[in-house]
Amino acid sequence: MENKAKFMMGLKMRIYPNRKQERIFWKNINASRFVYNKLLANSWTDTPVYKNKLDELYPIPEKYWKYNKNGKLLKSSIVRKTGLARITKDKYPWLGDKDIDSDMVNNAQVAYKSAWNLFNKVHKSGTPKFKRKSNPNQGYRTSNHYSSSAVKKNGGVPSLYNGSIKFLDNKHIRLPKVGRIKVKLSRNLPNNQLVRIATVSIKHLSTGEWFVSLLLKSDEPFKRQLPKANSQIGYDLNTENFLTDSYGNTIDNPRFYRSIKGRLAKEQRKLSRRGRRAKSEGRKLWKSKNYQKQRKLVAKLHSKIRNQRKDFLHNLSTALIKNHDLVVGENLKSKNMSKNHALAMSISDAGWRTFIGMLEYKAPMYGRTFVEVDPAYTTQQCSECEFRMGTGNTHKLTLKDREWTCPNCNTHHIRDWNASKNILAKGLIELTKTLTEDSPIYR
Ligand SMILES: [Zn+2]
Incomplete structure (x- = not known):
């Protein structure tokens, strides 16, 4: 067949x-x-x-x-x-x-x-x-x-x-x-x-x-193709919030893990205590009822966090795809993660990769386009006049500079909002390179 x-x-x-x-x-x-x-x-x-x-x-x-x-x-x-x-x-x-x-x-x-x-x-x-x-x-x-x-x-x-x-x-x-x-x-x-x-x-x-x-x-999309939304959006992933989009909206980091961490740590300590006790009494772990009961409880807490996070990611990715013909994000692979441990931690915690995977598979389901672009200079460049911070005698923006004013055109910027505007612009350039009339290009 x-x-x-x-x-x-x-x-x-x-x-x-x-x-x-x-x-x-x-x-x-x-x-x-x-x-x-x-x-x-x-x-x-x-x-x-x-x-x-x-x-x-x-x-x-x-x-x-x-x-x-x-x-x-x-x-x-x-x-x-x-x-x-x-x-x-x-x-x-x-x-x-x-x-x-x-x-x-x-x-x-x-x-x-x-x-x-x-x-x-x-x-x-x-x-x-x-x-x-x-x-x-x-x-x-x-x-x-x-x-x-x-x-x-x-x-x-x-x-x-x-x-x-x-x-x-x-x-x-x-x-x-x-x-x-x-x-x-x-x-x-x-x-x-x-x-x-x-x-x-x-x-x-x-x-x-x-x-x-x-x-x-x-052979057909799983969901009916939606009518045109007449809207395009870029988003910037950051450590301070989950994302900032090119309309200036900020979606906060859920950090489920952090809120439930105390409880999880407590139950996990209890688990290892029971494990040690069973060991000292010469009982096998799989035979120890108390240990197994606690192991299941810890696993359930883990799965609760996982599910909450997944729901959040599903809701957000579906909303983005449904409401915009084009969604542009940054390619995480190009971001140099290994140098920034805090950033890497935050990525796995917030589930950025899962989120991007969802955008990837949902876009064709709804007849939308999702593009990933190289994040280079998206933060440092002014989205109005394309002046690049760090050139001339200007300093490079750091994580501390949440807001800044372009020394060239005097536009005041919120850093992540400016970045997401640049990301959208990059995505549009990427598309015009490959897009022919009425062909919905996927990646
Ligand atoms: Zn400028």
Whole structure:
């Protein structure tokens, strides 16, 4: 079946498995981890099978080299096409168990491959790591299939309701191996006819809750295209507030974490106290009821902060996209973060990256344009006359200069407002370079 689609969307919802379904989920979670780890273990070997072209194409930098116990250099066999890395039912008969989802096995292999692909592209995160059983968040991924007869019977086009994974109604979904299961939708299902389900991840969180994440694909935008807003906006991300836009509006930093920090710290101390006590009394942590109870409470606090932050980011990004034909922001990658620790901290705290990701995927959903520009000089330049501070005998603006007056044209500026005007201007220049009549350019 045709699998290329222009638009993708994630849909995450809580599910409520019964005991039996939970058992099947755990079987697949454990098997998925096994397959992934087995492949990973097989990817390091001290017996070179044959000279590998891909090892030459993607040499592993010395700092990631691995050695065996005798100090012999291990070669990466990741991409060797021998049967070495194949995980099959013949080798591991229990993978043929009736509760084991064969698509889970395929998806674990895909995850393993993409972990190496990611490593080959960006070394930063190091070579793929083994998945630990002790990780409180566990899960596995599986795929949806459309059979032509089932599709024919139900509407004629693949949809949310006629695949091997499908919605039975607004409260139930059918998942492989476990069948019908209760779901809680956090928003309406897209009513676009051409939406289909691609892959599905089943997750168990440290809070004890189960979630399912669907990757939806469509040839059409998920939301109806909106009429023109006749408005364009630039925004500047800063440490003092979340953002300042080119109309001069300031959105304050939510700093949820800071407000709830005291409570979290207290509960976390309690958790480690219980951990220490269990240890001193020679009890295993997973057997200690008090410890586990507290661990769940801490996890719930964390997830509360996460959800509040996400709601804030969703509301703000949707409002920006809905109300403006063009949204321009600065490219965070170009900002030199590593030099400014406070700035880096604030970025991860406020969720700027998540926010930018939301603008990126929401823009095409609503037929809007989102552009990122290089932030160079956006702060130092006067948006009226383009005079640049720091040139001539003027000083560069610092974080302390919240307001300033342009020595060239005497315009009084609020620093971040001026920056967001420059950002919008840069975005417009960027667009005119690439934009042809009536082509909504996305990035
Ligand atoms: Zn000026």
